[in-house]
Amino acid sequence: MKIYNTMTRQKEELQTITPNEVKIYACGPTVYNFIHIGNARPICVFDTFRRYLEYRGYKVTFVQNFTDIDDKIIKRANEENSDYLTVSEKYIAEYKKDAKGLNVREASVHPRATENVQQIIDMVKTLEEKGYAYSTEYGDVYFRTNKFKEYGKLSHQPLEDLEAGARIQIGETKEDPMDFALWKGAKPGEPSWDSPWGKGRPGWHIECSTMAKRYLGETIDIHCGGQDLVFPHHENEIAQSECCNGVPFAHYWMHNGYINVDNRKMSKSLNNFFTVRDVAETYGYEPIRYLMLSSHYRSPINYSVDIIEQCKAALERLYNCRDDLKFLMENSPSGEKDGEDKIKEILLKNKEDFITAMDDDFNTADGITALFELARDINTNVSAKTNPSKELCEFALNLYNELADVLGLLYVEKDSVEDDVQALIEQRNAARKNKDWALADKIRDELKARGITIKDTPNGTIIV
Numbered sequence: 001m002k003i004y005n006t007m008t009r010q011k012e013e014l015q016t017i018t019p020n021e022v023k024i025y026a027c028g029p030t031v032y033n034f035i036h037i038g039n040a041r042p043i044c045v046f047d048t049f050r051r052y053l054e055y056r057g058y059k060v061t062f063v064q065n066f067t068d069i070d071d072k073i074i075k076r077a078n079e080e081n082s083d084y085l086t087v088s089e090k091y092i093a094e095y096k097k098d099a100k101g102l103n104v105r106e107a108s109v110h111p112r113a114t115e116n117v118q119q120i121i122d123m124v125k126t127l128e129e130k131g132y133a134y135s136t137e138y139g140d141v142y143f144r145t146n147k148f149k150e151y152g153k154l155s156h157q158p159l160e161d162l163e164a165g166a167r168i169q170i171g172e173t174k175e176d177p178m179d180f181a182l183w184k185g186a187k188p189g190e191p192s193w194d195s196p197w198g199k200g201r202p203g204w205h206i207e208c209s210t211m212a213k214r215y216l217g218e219t220i221d222i223h224c225g226g227q228d229l230v231f232p233h234h235e236n237e238i239a240q241s242e243c244c245n246g247v248p249f250a251h252y253w254m255h256n257g258y259i260n261v262d263n264r265k266m267s268k269s270l271n272n273f274f275t276v277r278d279v280a281e282t283y284g285y286e287p288i289r290y291l292m293l294s295s296h297y298r299s300p301i302n303y304s305v306d307i308i309e310q311c312k313a314a315l316e317r318l319y320n321c322r323d324d325l326k327f328l329m330e331n332s333p334s335g336e337k338d339g340e341d342k343i344k345e346i347l348l349k350n351k352e353d354f355i356t357a358m359d360d361d362f363n364t365a366d367g368i369t370a371l372f373e374l375a376r377d378i379n380t381n382v383s384a385k386t387n388p389s390k391e392l393c394e395f396a397l398n399l400y401n402e403l404a405d406v407l408g409l410l411y412v413e414k415d416s417v418e419d420d421v422q423a424l425i426e427q428r429n430a431a432r433k434n435k436d437w438a439l440a441d442k443i444r445d446e447l448k449a450r451g452i453t454i455k456d457t458p459n460g461t462i463i464v
Contacts, residue, residue, distance in 0.1 A: 001056065001359045003222075004298060006230060006253040007154055011361055016221050017251070021059045023216040024050065025250070027208060027225035027233070028110070030067040031091035032076040034275040035098055037288065037303055038259045038266055042226045044292040045256045045364075047104040048408055049224075052358050055406045063215045064107040065208060066092055068114050069201055074190055084191050088112075098276045101285035103408045109215050113207040117193045120202045120210045123244050124182045124195075132243040136173040139185025139198035145178040148239040154253060155231040162231070180236050182206045205236040212237075213245065223250035227257055257300045266303075279308065286412055287311040293364040293407055314372075318410060320455075321375040322400060324383045327462045329393035340392045343381045347399055350374035354403050364407065371403050383457070421452060425461055432456075 002011040016022050026046050029035055035043070050062050067073075068088035077087045099106075113120075124141055127133035132148070135141045145151050145159070152159050163178050181203035186192035192199035212220055218241075225234065234253065241249040258265075261272040279288055290311040295301045350373050357366030382388050382396050404410040428443040447454055454461050 002361055003252060003254060004361045006255050009156070012252065014252070016058070017217075017219065020057060022053050022061070022222065023220045024060060024062045024222045024224065025208070025212040025216060025220055026062065026064045026107075026223075027229055028064040028066050028107075029091075029095055030070050030072055031088045031095060032070065032073040033091060034094055034277050036266065036273060036275050037261075037279060038226070040098075040102060040276050040288055041259050041292045041297075041301070042224070042256050043099060043104055044102055044289045044408070045297045046224050046254075047102075048293060048364060048406070049254075049297075049362055050105070051406050051408060052362065056355075061108045061216060063109045063111065063211065065211050066095075066110060066112045067204065067207065068092070068112045069191060070113075070204060088114075094277075098280070098285075101280055102276070102289050103286070103411045111211045111215060113202055113211075116207065116210050116214060117202065119214050120206050121183075121193075121195050123206060123210050123213070123240070126244050127182065127240060130243065132240075133182055134175065135183075135197045136185075138173060139183075139195075139200050140173070140181060141183035141197055142174050142179040143182055143236070143240055143243075144175065145180065145239065146176055148243055150242075151178075151239050152235065154235050154238055157231070180205060180232065182240065205233055206240060208233075209237050209241040209244070209249070212249075213241070218245040218249075219247050220250050222252045222254060224254040225256075227255045230255055254297075256297045257295075260300060260302045262304050263302055274303070283308050283312055284412075286315055286409065289408060290315055290368075293409075294368060296361075296363055296365050298361075315409070318371065318375060318404070321378055321383070322397070322404075322410060323462055324457060325378060325393055325397050325400065327457075328383060328388065329390055329397060332388055332390040332393050334390045336389045336391045340389060343385075343392060344395055346377050346381060347374060347396055350377060351399060351403065354406075358406075367403075367407060371400075371407065371409075374400060374403065421447065421463075425454065425463075428454075429461055 001014045003014055004010070005012050024046070026042065029039055050060050053060050066088070069084055073084050073087050077084045080087065124133060127143065128135065128141065131144070133141050133143050152162055155162075159178070183195060183197060183200050183206070184203055185197065186199040186201065190201070192201055212223070223234065223237075238249050260266065261270075261274065264270060264272060266273055276285070276288060287308050288311075291301065291303065291308060294311065350370050353373065354367050354370035357363040357370055360366075378396050378400060382392060401410070424443050424447060428440050431437075431439040431443065444454060452463060454463055
């Protein structure tokens with residue numbers, strides 16, 4: 001299995017610290033609002049990456065944090081005449097609702113910054129003792145960027161280029177514009193914790209370094225997040241972690257590409273800002289997940305109404321294949337037949353193609369293609385076959401669900417058919433058998449009026 005490493009800018013064979021185990025840290029949301037569709041991409045992409053690693057036999061420890069104390073959270077609390085804890089709890093709950101809708105599994109650990117304040121203080125103290133950090137008269141503590149000679153190695157920019165765009169904000173007393181905050185001295189009315197430098201709160205970057213160390217160790221296998229985090233967030237994490245611990249922070253760095261809306265950068269000023277909740281209310285959650293996986297994770301993707309409609313239609317085709325197969329399995333005789341072993345070989349070739357795609361830098365786009373090829377071969381060699389065996393149908397269905405589950409797709413189960421609906425379908429089947437086409441059409445129209453669409457197949461009538 002090869003993955004692209006942002007640090008080395010090339011694909012590398014995955015070699016984990018402990019054989020058959022993978023330790024992953026994924027940067028999670030700052031919980032002050034509903035997540036937007038840009039946030040959904042890393043959430044869906046790295047959930048699928050985790051699923052695939054587990055599918056390939058790895059034991060995965062997946063840590064994703066919640067930033068529950070931050071300037072944006074404090075600002076939202078002030079706007080709502082509330083407090084940071086109420087705001088963060090509210091939006092963690094909203095995040096979990098959206099994540100569940102997107103079929104994202106809960107992390108092995110979901111640590112919060114406020115649950116790790118002592119560990120953060122301990123790391124900052126170590127950096128200060130080693131000369132990599134300094135405090136100011138206002139109770140702020142900064143990291144001395146110039147002292148870490150490898151600063152810029154992830155973003156592949158020399159320090160002098162990075163310094164060109166650096167500024168000292170009003171109220172900051174840094175030694176150098178490139179220095180960044182590890183600890184922020186308390187301002188009037190803000191939440192704070194006791195520390196050796198007086199009351200204050202953690203800086204943004206230090207929380208991830210601290211939690212990765214606490215829950216995964218000083219060196220982890222994979223650190224991942226959106227492309228926008230490469231600099232300065234992940235660059236700063238590397239600096240403070242490696243200076244504190246004296247060992248490499250992460251062996252592999254994975255970053256997903258940006259998402260645009262109607263081919264333009266998403267922003268509130270352009271009025272093209274969409275939350276996951278907004279989109280899901282109209283199209284459902286699953287088309288969003290499908291969109292996030294339909295292109296290679298490192299490529300930029302575009303969101304538009306037309307594209308999300310295409311995703312919804314693509315999912316419908318995949319569901320139709322499965323529904324046809326389920327119906328066929330329930331109505332097929334037991335006992336495998338001659339030639340069915342050959343059909344199984346044809347279907348298994350799609351599984352090989354799926355694994356080949358996913359092993360090559362986690363190519364979900366080609367993985368989805370392999371799933372569609374499997375659907376085509378099922379339709380051609382199983383669903384269109386006269387009286388296939390129950391065993392062949394079950395084999396095909398299990399394989400189909402196996403690959404879909406790795407991608408986290410096809411997770412919405414349709415409601416069971418009510419008895420009266422099933423009775424109408426059986427009545428219509430009898431009418432068609434008796435060539436009473438008028439009655440058959442009448443029943444079809446009645447079902448359609450109730451929002452139930454049916455499809456006649458060589459093996460019977462199914463609900464689509």
